[in-house]
Amino acid sequence: EVQLLESGGGLVQPGGSLRLSCASSGFTFSNYAMTWVRQAPGKGLEWVSGISTAGIATYHADSVKGRFTISRDNSKNTLYLQMNSLRGEDTAVYYCARWRAGNYFDYWGQGTLVTVSS
Amino acid sequence: QTVVTQEPSFSVSPGGTVTLTCGLSSGSVSTSYYPSWYQQTPGQAPRTLIYNTNTRSSGVPDRFSGSILGNKAALTITGAQADDECDYYCVLYVDSGIYVFGTGTKVTVL
Numbered sequence: 001e002v003q004l005l006e007s008g009g010g011l012v013q014p015g016g017s018l019r020l021s022c023a024s025s026g027f028t029f030s031n032y033a034m035t036w037v038r039q040a041p042g043k044g045l046e047w048v049s050g051i052s053t054a055g056i057a058t059y060h061a062d063s064v065k066g067r068f069t070i071s072r073d074n075s076k077n078t079l080y081l082q083m084n085s086l087r088g089e090d091t092a093v094y095y096c097a098r099w100r101a102g103n104y105f106d107y108w109g110q111g112t113l114v115t116v117s118s
Numbered sequence: 119q120t121v122v123t124q125e126p127s128f129s130v131s132p133g134g135t136v137t138l139t140c141g142l143s144s145g146s147v148s149t150s151y152y153p154s155w156y157q158q159t160p161g162q163a164p165r166t167l168i169y170n171t172n173t174r175s176s177g178v179p180d181r182f183s184g185s186i187l188g189n190k191a192a193l194t195i196t197g198a199q200a201d202d203e204c205d206y207y208c209v210l211y212v213d214s215g216i217y218v219f220g221t222g223t224k225v226t227v228l
Contacts, residue, residue, distance in 0.1 A: 035217075037164075037219075044205075044207060044219060044220075044221055044222040045156070045158070045164065045207050045219045045222070046219055047209065047216075047217040047219055050215050050217070057215065058215075059214070059215030059216055061216070062119070095163055095164070097164075100169070102152065102169055102170045102173075103152035103169070103170070103211040103217075104152065104154035104166065104170065104209070105154070105156075105164075105166060105209075106166050106169075106175065107166075108163040108164055108165075108166075109163065110163050111163060
């Protein structure tokens with residue numbers, strides 16, 4: 001069974017940093033691209049970042065470009081999102097998802113909440 | 119900046135049919151955007167319904183179908199059930215490795 005488990009969320013002050021993790025199991029992690037999607041409280045879903053299977057290619061939404069970095073450790077079956085220079089508008093539940101070659105996301109984690117507030 | 123638009127809300131009667139759409143602020147949606155659709159109940163992670171315009175994800179009932187209607191992607195629910203009441207989001211592949219979610223549609227079954 002495919003499982004994705006996010007961790008690392010919490011309360012952080014504006015301008016601060018946080019690193020999210022997404023531990024995977026039930027599939028060969030290194031064979032799949034991965035992505036992060038977020039959802040601000042009461043708002044819709046927003047695609048944040050994506051990474052290729054080997055981690056060579058990375059992609060970021062304009063809203064986080066230059067502040068967030070997606071990475072992965074295939075030896076640990078884990079996806080990461082390093083978030084720097086955090087702002088109030090980054091407050092959201094962050095989901096990791098498996099990114100399929102057909103340009104869609106098929107399995108999702110349950111999410112981790114990031115709150116940016118002083 | 120690419121904006122993907124969806125109807126804010128829709129109401130459908132039990133057993134009825136509803137079609138949600140997914141459009142672009144400028145331009146037409148085609149299969150080249152690989153439209154996909156996701157269902158989300160409050161407090162839960164999204165669930166994948168449709169990908170590559172019209173392919174149902176594993177385990178998704180055939181009352182859900184995807185298509186291109188005119189210049190938009192569309193999700194049709196035929197024979198709506200009470201547990202179809204939730205939020206629906208489309209996603210478009212807009213550039214190399216870049217995706218944009220639609221604004222979401224809240225469906226009410228009553």
